[in-house]
Amino acid sequence: MSTNSLPKRYLITAALPYANGLKHIGHLAGAYLPADTYVRYLRAQKRDVVFVCGSDEHGTAIPIQATKEGTTAQAIIDKYHPIIEQNFKDLGISFDIYHRTSAPIHHETAREFFKTLNDKGDLITKESEQYFDETAQSFLADRYIKGTCPNCSHPGAYGDQCESCGKSLSPDELINPVSTLSGNAPIKKLTKHWYLPLDRHEAFLRKWILEEHANDWRATVVGQCKSWIDGGLLPRAVTRDLDWGVTLPDDVVDGKGKVLYVWFDAPIGYISATKQWALDNEKDWKPYWESKDTKLVHFIGKDNIVFHCIIFPVMLQLHGNILPENVPANEFMNLEGDKMSTSRNWKLEMEDYINDFIKPENGGSQMADVLRYYLTAIAPESKDSEFTWKGFQDANNSELVSIFGNFVNRALVLMHKLCKGKVPPLHAAAMDELDHETIANIKAAKEKVEKLIEEYKFRDALFEVINLARIGNQYMQKKEPWIIAKTLDTNPDGQQLIDNCLHICLQLTGNLAILINPFLPFTAKKICYLLKVVDRILDWENAGSLKLVSVGYSLRPPELLFRKIEDEEICKQVEKLKAAAVHKEVTPAVEAKQEEKAITVKPEIVFDDFAKIDLKVGTIVSAEKVEKADKLLKLQVDLGFEVRTIVSGIAMHFDPAAIVGKQVTVVTNLAPRKMRGIESNGMILMAEDAVGKLHFINPETAIDNGSGVS
RNA sequence: GGCGAGGUAGCUCAGUUGGUUAGAGCACAGGAUUCAUAACCCUGAGGUCCCGGGUUCAAAUCCCGGUCUCGCUACCA
Numbered sequence: 001m002s003t004n005s006l007p008k009r010y011l012i013t014a015a016l017p018y019a020n021g022l023k024h025i026g027h028l029a030g031a032y033l034p035a036d037t038y039v040r041y042l043r044a045q046k047r048d049v050v051f052v053c054g055s056d057e058h059g060t061a062i063p064i065q066a067t068k069e070g071t072t073a074q075a076i077i078d079k080y081h082p083i084i085e086q087n088f089k090d091l092g093i094s095f096d097i098y099h100r101t102s103a104p105i106h107h108e109t110a111r112e113f114f115k116t117l118n119d120k121g122d123l124i125t126k127e128s129e130q131y132f133d134e135t136a137q138s139f140l141a142d143r144y145i146k147g148t149c150p151n152c153s154h155p156g157a158y159g160d161q162c163e164s165c166g167k168s169l170s171p172d173e174l175i176n177p178v179s180t181l182s183g184n185a186p187i188k189k190l191t192k193h194w195y196l197p198l199d200r201h202e203a204f205l206r207k208w209i210l211e212e213h214a215n216d217w218r219a220t221v222v223g224q225c226k227s228w229i230d231g232g233l234l235p236r237a238v239t240r241d242l243d244w245g246v247t248l249p250d251d252v253v254d255g256k257g258k259v260l261y262v263w264f265d266a267p268i269g270y271i272s273a274t275k276q277w278a279l280d281n282e283k284d285w286k287p288y289w290e291s292k293d294t295k296l297v298h299f300i301g302k303d304n305i306v307f308h309c310i311i312f313p314v315m316l317q318l319h320g321n322i323l324p325e326n327v328p329a330n331e332f333m334n335l336e337g338d339k340m341s342t343s344r345n346w347k348l349e350m351e352d353y354i355n356d357f358i359k360p361e362n363g364g365s366q367m368a369d370v371l372r373y374y375l376t377a378i379a380p381e382s383k384d385s386e387f388t389w390k391g392f393q394d395a396n397n398s399e400l401v402s403i404f405g406n407f408v409n410r411a412l413v414l415m416h417k418l419c420k421g422k423v424p425p426l427h428a429a430a431m432d433e434l435d436h437e438t439i440a441n442i443k444a445a446k447e448k449v450e451k452l453i454e455e456y457k458f459r460d461a462l463f464e465v466i467n468l469a470r471i472g473n474q475y476m477q478k479k480e481p482w483i484i485a486k487t488l489d490t491n492p493d494g495q496q497l498i499d500n501c502l503h504i505c506l507q508l509t510g511n512l513a514i515l516i517n518p519f520l521p522f523t524a525k526k527i528c529y530l531l532k533v534v535d536r537i538l539d540w541e542n543a544g545s546l547k548l549v550s551v552g553y554s555l556r557p558p559e560l561l562f563r564k565i566e567d568e569e570i571c572k573q574v575e576k577l578k579a580a581a582v583h584k585e586v587t588p589a590v591e592a593k594q595e596e597k598a599i600t601v602k603p604e605i606v607f608d609d610f611a612k613i614d615l616k617v618g619t620i621v622s623a624e625k626v627e628k629a630d631k632l633l634k635l636q637v638d639l640g641f642e643v644r645t646i647v648s649g650i651a652m653h654f655d656p657a658a659i660v661g662k663q664v665t666v667v668t669n670l671a672p673r674k675m676r677g678i679e680s681n682g683m684i685l686m687a688e689d690a691v692g693k694l695h696f697i698n699p700e701t702a703i704d705n706g707s708g709v710s
Numbered sequence: 711g712g713c714g715a716g717g718u719a720g721c722u723c724a725g726u727u728g729g730u731u732a733g734a735g736c737a738c739a740g741g742a743u744u745c746a747u748a749a750c751c752c753u754g755a756g757g758u759c760c761c762g763g764g765u766u767c768a769a770a771u772c773c774c775g776g777u778c779u780c781g782c783u784a785c786c787a
Contacts, residue, residue, distance in 0.1 A: 397747095
């Protein structure tokens, strides 16, 4: 916040998009657009700034998706990385580098990072009770192990909990453990996992965030961090048993077959991207990550707060890097009355907008600026906001076109008509109070915009730019040069008044170009073209100047900056959105949050194994939500010979009232288990589709309850 | 369920440490104007500040309770 000691350099990051699909305008508005605006402003200030981003290409979701699509993980990331990169380019997001975490330099960087922390003793290892199934050739998650409970001697206890006595267990405690995958006794292969002991750093985080940044970080960011810190920080696993990701350094004992957990490797992607940029540009990357006089800012969405404010800073600090000076997280953007959702296909992808609007015949790059304008104007800086096509149209037609575009156009048209196509001189003697006031307003606009951008208030800053155009319209209206022009015969001094008015309007137009440049770069360029000035005048230091266009210079014939958007166009978009939407069965169907579930290609079983499972058809006779649990429904299922209570985690997908009477397939001989205090006697079979929606497995036509399934 | 952030005009949002009559832009209505993309300019109408209590001379603002939205987290055999 100290304005007298400017940072020597800036490092700006925008959240790494996960390369498993296309990104929508919510992502754009949340992180990339504000980051780009900030960076363009800094560049115009001639500050030393690097803007890095890249695709996040690891984690389990990508191999899972690859399996679903019948392809390889590599193919998935190779498909999406270039498209995402191009989308950003088309929308004017000006990364200095758009990198990817599959790049070798990233793997090296992440490994080095891990090694440094590990060698210093900043990571702890836990040789967790990992059993290994030799038949299945994989480590066994706790719940895939059964054995005798040490507490109550129940023979069917799971590795994480005994159903019988309810005691929480670790697999190590089980007597006679058996793998549920193969039925064999697992061997106790010591698998080591590395953890980042966040608990060691509570004092540091408390001081750094809750004291030092209590006032200059956004309330939602500080609040979220406080919530985490107060909740008690726990060691967080840094490694996983997986074959997709950054492998551990070779010399790490027991590191074979393990990769870095994606949350650990992804943010390091900012560093590796910076390194690659430095290589490409013959620069030194180190000061950007190590020098205290670098200002680091992370632009992210609110779902990313803990990683960028708690976890990554701890990593950076341990590794000897600088910490972010701010993390201006945005809230979310809704679309036409509903949350944006990939699974329900309720979204506007950047790609779609580009295809539908940024075509030469539609206005080309100018239409990229229109989206940039609206998204900034409704940026979810302090609370969730909403994109509507009507709002988009209004913002364009009545602000960009009518106020901003129209001012520039009428200034140029009038100049051509009344000043012979040349920039008229300013006659100091003929200036009045309004002229001086308007000039003062131009200078004031610069100060306001500057201050607001520095505070990450881009929405307000953009408003001030539009407001300067409004001031221009008011000024022109009061001056009425077109009226004066009619009386020139009787009033020869009138030309001086006309000259002054248009001189000031043209200088104001030049200022608009400078001020709008961080927000709408294509528009700024176009104004430069119309004014026949070089792009260099866009340097921020020229803002407030009254010498942007030279007297006597002849300018180009006027061209419109923006076109109107017709009702027809937005109706089409709304229809398109609704037509593509996947209908949800119940209210807030959760986003298919590609959970961290490993793809288990289960080992072959024999018929006897299958025969152990007792499957029967039953009918749901009642269903109710379980108190204090979002996902659980308590069901009464009629199995013909009895009615059972079954608790099932399907509340997010089905309305309790709507599923009564439905037939389902039930595993009837599953050991009872308590959930939220209710004993569940069985399990309902569900199928999960590609977008994470659940479907009942039931007979084609209703049959008797209790019918066996085989 | 726990925690965090929000709920202010039809829409998008401001409201600083409690202090005249709660503001802006858009949309809407009326007027004026014609240089300009039926654009601009002027004027106006519009609010139970989510609900209920409390503190205070004074509450959108502080406290308590409730409710709705979003996020994090727990429950998901």
